[in-house]
Amino acid sequence: MTLYDQIINKETKLSVIGLGYVGMPIAVAFAKVADVIGFDNNESKIELYHQGIDPTKEVGDEAIKATTLEFTSDATRLKEALFHIVSVPTPINQDKTPNLNPVESATRTIGKNLSKGSIVVYESTVYPGVTEDVCIPILEAESGLKHGIDFAVGYSPERINPGDKVHTLENIIKIVSATTDEALEEISKVYELVIKAGVHRAPSIKVAEAAKVVENSQRDINIAFMNELALVFDRMGIDSKDVIDAMNTKWNALGFTPGLVGGHCIGVDPYYFVYEAENLGYHSQIIKSGREINDGMGEFIADKIIKGLIKTGKKVIEAKVVVLGLTFKENTPDTRNSKVGDILKRLAEYDIKPEIVDPWASETDALKEYGVTLSKYEDIQDADCVVLAVGHEAFKALSVEDIEALYNQKLANEERILVDIKSILDHEHFTSKGYTYWRL
Template sequence: MNRSDGIGPEGRRVSVIGLGYVGLPVALAAARAIDREAAAHRIIAFDRDGERVAELRAGRDRTGVAGAGELADKRLHFTADADDLTFADFHIVTVPTPVDERHEPDLTDLLAAMDLLGPRLAPGSAVAVESTLYPGATDNILGPRLAAASKLVCGEDFKLIYSPERINPGDGDHAFGHTPKIIAGQDAVALELAREVYGPLVPAGLVEVSSIAAAEAAKAIENTQRDLNIALVNEFAQILDALDLDTGEVLAAAGTKWNFHGYRPGLVGGHCIGVDPWYLAARARQVGVEPRVLLAGRAVNDGMPAFVARRVAELLAGLAAGGEHRTNESGARAAVGGGQVDAGGAGGADSQRNPAVAARVPADKPRVLILGLTYKDGVADVRHSLVPALAVELLGLGLDVSAWDPEVDGKGREALSGGGWRVLSEAPQMLDRSAGRDQPQQTPFMPGAEAWEAVILARRHGGLVELAAELCGPCSGVPLLADLTGAFGPGRERAWPVGALTWAL
């Protein structure tokens, strides 16, 4: 049989199962690897979400990965019909592997994919899993599950491959194909199949490892290392805040040494960094190793919403009490009028006051606006974001909370509704306080302006930095700006707005 219309020397017919931020780029790359003129085969791009498939067929991608032109490629066949998988013999599985409420690995979607694929798996096929797993899961859980569903013999009738995804959503410099790809197979034949199919898809090259378990471990350790490094600077940030030191200044100075690794404090969310350590921890416990360090990092990072909420509440309480910049025993660092003010400096710990600012902060239920809701900059995904956790913490401290993110669509806003805080459907309008009255400015923002006592900048995309600067500037005059992104300050993207009390993580 002539197989020249597929991928690799054997003309493998490829399916991609799961068309999220991982699967869609893989499907696009696979389509590009097929000769446009001679191809009789199309990549089977499958997702069980019929609405998602309909959007892709219509040229719309809610993840922002692909434009209408790419989605119109005739070498792609978007489908929600599982029987279309029978036309492929190399299946790439990219479904999510989250953790449950107890932080235990949740393989529900992945096992469902095995059950769906199994009855449609032909002898001689290969199954490549890209989802994050702990070492041993592919061989010991997925292989037997797929064998039972297909009634085929794993290793003889079909081959298992593991090639962990390394996609960084929102980062065009490290898109699929631009980062070396790890591949492993259950035997030499499986590894050769992985080499033949993934080789044309990944110009950056392949990294072959000796076993599937080694590839699974490499994936888990990649993200655990990053999680721990961010946890370290998050703890630094809390210590430096208590010492009345500028975290950004200290990290910049330390970074002048050649072997210092640069990380910024922040809210660590997402499908990988906040999840993968739990997979490694689960496997460690299975083999009798207590994962102390990596779980300590998780505790620090998961505790950051509470830390930020507490600091914002303390600063607002200080303003409401009379404009005091220092609001707790640590002597919190803050700035007024665009310049840094040391609350424990020459002026005295509690002596720096701005009555005009303080008068705008009610003692009861101050209103806070969070700018940015997604789990990172440049993406539209609110799943696994820690910003909602920050909103909940602020609510628990008695604050009224609203949030706005131009990247989040109606579905995303709906997913966040019902938590006691508001997700705005349109951009907030500024109030003009420059004349002593709260009057809406003539700006392109939504009608029905609202006054806030604090703005928290959680993300930098979609013009949010500029909006924060305007809301806390002299005209609108929101009294407090808390920057979690590092956008404001000397030598950074924007100078601190004049007239507001400011605090940076």
């Protein structure tokens, strides 16, 4: 009997290690067709799941309450499973080099609880070679088992787009790979249980690892190009949104726009590619330059805010700045590597402490990661400058009257600074009324 048969007949279990924005959706999906153990070493997170609360807001509280998924922080429970999916974050260090500590730690945990006949599949984003050169030796050392004889390994990069309710886990083709043809077929069949869009069998693990890094690096480069144009157009006195609207009338325009590029994928993955390329003696030019441009956008936007305050006669240190949005993208509570943080850091150099509103962000995460206390939208008033930083649906729904009510009503319109990073507000309304309006 194959491992696939054992899983669908519920004669063994499947485990997911790491129950975050990526791990939780796939664990819940598999729990509909198999017995699944969801492991995370964050006990407070496990407790929330036990209470039926989804802190990621990816599947929702009701799905958490209804799932048969077994939540645990007890690593020994992994011995009950023969198919393991590793979905832990792979961040970068301060010097922009890969931080493999989470994936290495997860691998040690699995290795200590690995049984003969198991398959371990990594979903965490890494540079080509990590799965085979770093992870497999750890599994062997911790388990005392031999890869290729006692257990198999695969790689299937995650492709979940946090906050996206259209391109969901089930609707995105899954890349799968393995060290042997037999393991590849097993892994493919298991994933096909939940991936309606089907799977793509990559010829090797390194190809699959590279594909993940490249797909995010490609987006990063395209956005960097638009950001560079925005930097130049700003000096030319041209509205970049007007240029993009005109350009997009051509059928083959790519549709990219300038903006803040952070998060745990696009803002990180290119550095994994650059790191390994440099280890091999090649110094990246396009990818590294693109990342440097995108990393500098927060400071550029903050400087525009400062200049706006000065030009409208404000005493910068006394100005009241309101920032709408803190998460790294719209409609998700994920604040990791949010480039809004770069804006706040730059403003802090001028002793500006903005009031920050974000209906999605966790107050705990905001304080822990950025040292800020979130304010409630209804409490905001008397602003000198409003910065729309994240395109949450709640912010898109604001009327022009809602925005106007945030300002100090004693200010003349030309003294009211409005920075629309996402270019979603009514540009004509605010400029016609004389607001000091700027968009990226």
